[in-house]
Amino acid sequence: MISGEIALYLFMLAAFTGHEIISRVPVILHTPLMSGSNFVHGIVLVGAMITLGEATTLTQQVIGFVGVFLGAGNAAGGYVVTERMLEMFKSSKKEGAK
Amino acid sequence: MDKTTLLHYVVQASYFAAAVLFILGIKRMSSPVTARSGIQWAGVGMLVATIATFFHGNVAAGLGTGLQPQTMTNILLMVLAIGVSTAFAWISGKKVAMTDMPQMVALYNGMGGGSAAAIGAAALIGAASGTAHHTLGTAQIALAVIGALIGSISFTGSLIAFAKLQGWMDKTFRFGGQQFVNGLFFLSALGLGAALLFKLDVTIVVAFFAVSLLFGVLMTLPIGGADMPVVISLYNAFTGLAVAFEGYVQGNVALIIAGTVVGAAGTLLTRLMAKAMNRSISNVLFSNFGGGGGAASEIAGSQKPIEAADAASLLYMAEKVIIVPGYGMAVAQAQHKIWELSQQLIKRDKEVKFAIHPVAGRMPGHMNVLLAEAGVPYDLIADMDDVNPEFATCDVAIVIGANDVVNPVARTDKSSPIYGMPILDVINARQVIVIKRGKGAGFAGIENALFYADNCRMLYADGQEAANRLIAELKGIDSGGGH
Numbered sequence: 001m002i003s004g005e006i007a008l009y010l011f012m013l014a015a016f017t018g019h020e021i022i023s024r025v026p027v028i029l030h031t032p033l034m035s036g037s038n039f040v041h042g043i044v045l046v047g048a049m050i051t052l053g054e055a056t057t058l059t060q061q062v063i064g065f066v067g068v069f070l071g072a073g074n075a076a077g078g079y080v081v082t083e084r085m086l087e088m089f090k091s092s093k094k095e096g097a098k
Numbered sequence: 099m100d101k102t103t104l105l106h107y108v109v110q111a112s113y114f115a116a117a118v119l120f121i122l123g124i125k126r127m128s129s130p131v132t133a134r135s136g137i138q139w140a141g142v143g144m145l146v147a148t149i150a151t152f153f154h155g156n157v158a159a160g161l162g163t164g165l166q167p168q169t170m171t172n173i174l175l176m177v178l179a180i181g182v183s184t185a186f187a188w189i190s191g192k193k194v195a196m197t198d199m200p201q202m203v204a205l206y207n208g209m210g211g212g213s214a215a216a217i218g219a220a221a222l223i224g225a226a227s228g229t230a231h232h233t234l235g236t237a238q239i240a241l242a243v244i245g246a247l248i249g250s251i252s253f254t255g256s257l258i259a260f261a262k263l264q265g266w267m268d269k270t271f272r273f274g275g276q277q278f279v280n281g282l283f284f285l286s287a288l289g290l291g292a293a294l295l296f297k298l299d300v301t302i303v304v305a306f307f308a309v310s311l312l313f314g315v316l317m318t319l320p321i322g323g324a325d326m327p328v329v330i331s332l333y334n335a336f337t338g339l340a341v342a343f344e345g346y347v348q349g350n351v352a353l354i355i356a357g358t359v360v361g362a363a364g365t366l367l368t369r370l371m372a373k374a375m376n377r378s379i380s381n382v383l384f385s386n387f388g389g390g391g392g393a394a395s396e397i398a399g400s401q402k403p404i405e406a407a408d409a410a411s412l413l414y415m416a417e418k419v420i421i422v423p424g425y426g427m428a429v430a431q432a433q434h435k436i437w438e439l440s441q442q443l444i445k446r447d448k449e450v451k452f453a454i455h456p457v458a459g460r461m462p463g464h465m466n467v468l469l470a471e472a473g474v475p476y477d478l479i480a481d482m483d484d485v486n487p488e489f490a491t492c493d494v495a496i497v498i499g500a501n502d503v504v505n506p507v508a509r510t511d512k513s514s515p516i517y518g519m520p521i522l523d524v525i526n527a528r529q530v531i532v533i534k535r536g537k538g539a540g541f542a543g544i545e546n547a548l549f550y551a552d553n554c555r556m557l558y559a560d561g562q563e564a565a566n567r568l569i570a571e572l573k574g575i576d577s578g579g580g581h
Binding site for chain 2: 002004007010011014015016017018019021022023024025026028029030031032033034035036037038039040041042043044045046047048049050051052053054055056057059060061063064065066067068069070071072073074075076077078079080081082083084085086087088089
């Protein structure tokens with residue numbers, strides 16, 4: 001278990017990181033980036049898997065199952081959609097070389 | 099070191115690797131050159147973390163020792179849920195049209211929020227009924243509650259946003275005293291959540307979730323379609339935070355880091371978006387476009403039409419052409435034709451640029467995606483701040499399917515509801531051609547002074563048809579025009 005103050009430092013550092021990496025992004029990438037960060041919080045799948053893994057009652061199994069189902073959808077859908085968007089970005093220079 | 103301890107370290111190392119890959123991935127996604135590899139890096143991180151979780155102590159515990167009879171059932175359920183959900187999301191994500199991308203992001207985001215809420219629900223109910231793996235401290239209960247509240251709002255709110263953008267639901271839904279009712283629901287959710295700090299009780303947990311989920315619906319119902327991008331981005335940040343908080347409850351660093359990074363990045367993105375629309379976030383959430391507000395001044399003059407043939411000769415003589423596409427272009431599916439027209443112009447040695455307003459489309463950057471889909475290289479696409487000074491040196495500006503974002507009253511008329519909104523200075527171009535189906539006003543319902551300007555001509559046609567006619571006329575000048 002992570003102690004309270006270490007978690008606080010984690011929150012702070014991660015928040016700065018999130019702010020930093022996105023602050024110099026050209027507008028053309030806002031939508032893919034929103035979609036990409038949407039994919040990244042699909043990591044919630046891992047948490048839901050642990051919840052389901054720990055389940056000992058039927059209620060917990062149902063909740064865990066729903067959690068895993070939703071989390072997996074977030075991760076898989078987020079990935080496919082972002083990949084499709086980014087696939088289309090290409091430079092005219094490269095095209096000219098073809 | 100025994101096997102369990104070793105496995106523990108391997109799992110933790112995988113989570114660490116995933117967190118690093120996520121951050122590097124998002125970083126790479128912030129430049130067009132490396133963007134594609136960015137999502138792939140993050141994807142590898144996700145895969146590693148997911149596989150590692152099957153070996154997590156609390157998941158695999160009791161396997162082979164017979165201590166926990168549910169273990170095997172739970173793992174099977176896990177595989178089933180992941181399999182079905184991934185298949186659904188993968189296929190729907192592959193099939194969706196680029197114009198419909200925003201609602202898919204909303205849908206997947208809502209699922210993530212729901213998942214975080216489910217983690218919170220399981221932790222709280224487990225602790226309340228004494229069946230949990232571990233008991234929760236006060237800080238953990240507090241964060242489980244906050245995470246569950248935010249996650250629930252993001253879950254049902256995103257689903258409503260999805261339904262609205264998909265056209266399954268009327269754009270707005272309002273009734274008298276709505277804000278009061280919403281406020282009441284929010285306070286009840288907070289109250290029930292606070293009560294859980296003092297008395298963990300299953301009934302209160304259930305009531306808390308019911309109220310929170312309902313609040314997400316109520317909060318999103320009155321928000322209009324034009325504001326949806328900001329709302330989706332906000333819920334994206336919400337889900338990130340919810341994931342981070344539930345990560346703390348579980349003591350899972352990967353969730354804390356990934357969730358917080360997304361929460362912070364998403365908040366910044368939401369603010370950038372709201373700023374580009376000249377709306378504050380609270381304004382988006384608690385009020386509506388066109389609700390009251392002073393009547394804008396009347397615009398003198400008339401709209402002057404132009405024929406495709408004349409428009410084509412203007413283009414033929416121009417040296418520099420800037421194209422300003424709006425969502426109307428995407429709705430008319432005209433982006434491919436517009437790119438074809440641009441190629442015709444480039445072939446005739448004209449400088450062609452696409453000027454994109456930050457909120458063109460349904461999300462910031464959505465227009466860039468739509469143009470990219472049509473094959474427009476991203477280095478021909480310019481942001482508002484870079485391109486605005488260039489309109490003064492441009493011979494012809496073509497506006498297609500854009501309206502409010504080129505309306506000069508945003509700079510001049512203080513009584514206009516869009517006053518202060520950043521706009522593209524199309525009006526500074528020597529000649530403006532507006533391709534538009536009819537004489538109607540834009541999203542905000544405001545007359546556009548650009549359309550009445552002396553240097554502006556209206557080409558009344560559907561986007562695709564107009565582009566087709568311009569291409570044909572251009573080719574006609576080449577062959578028949580004979581100089």
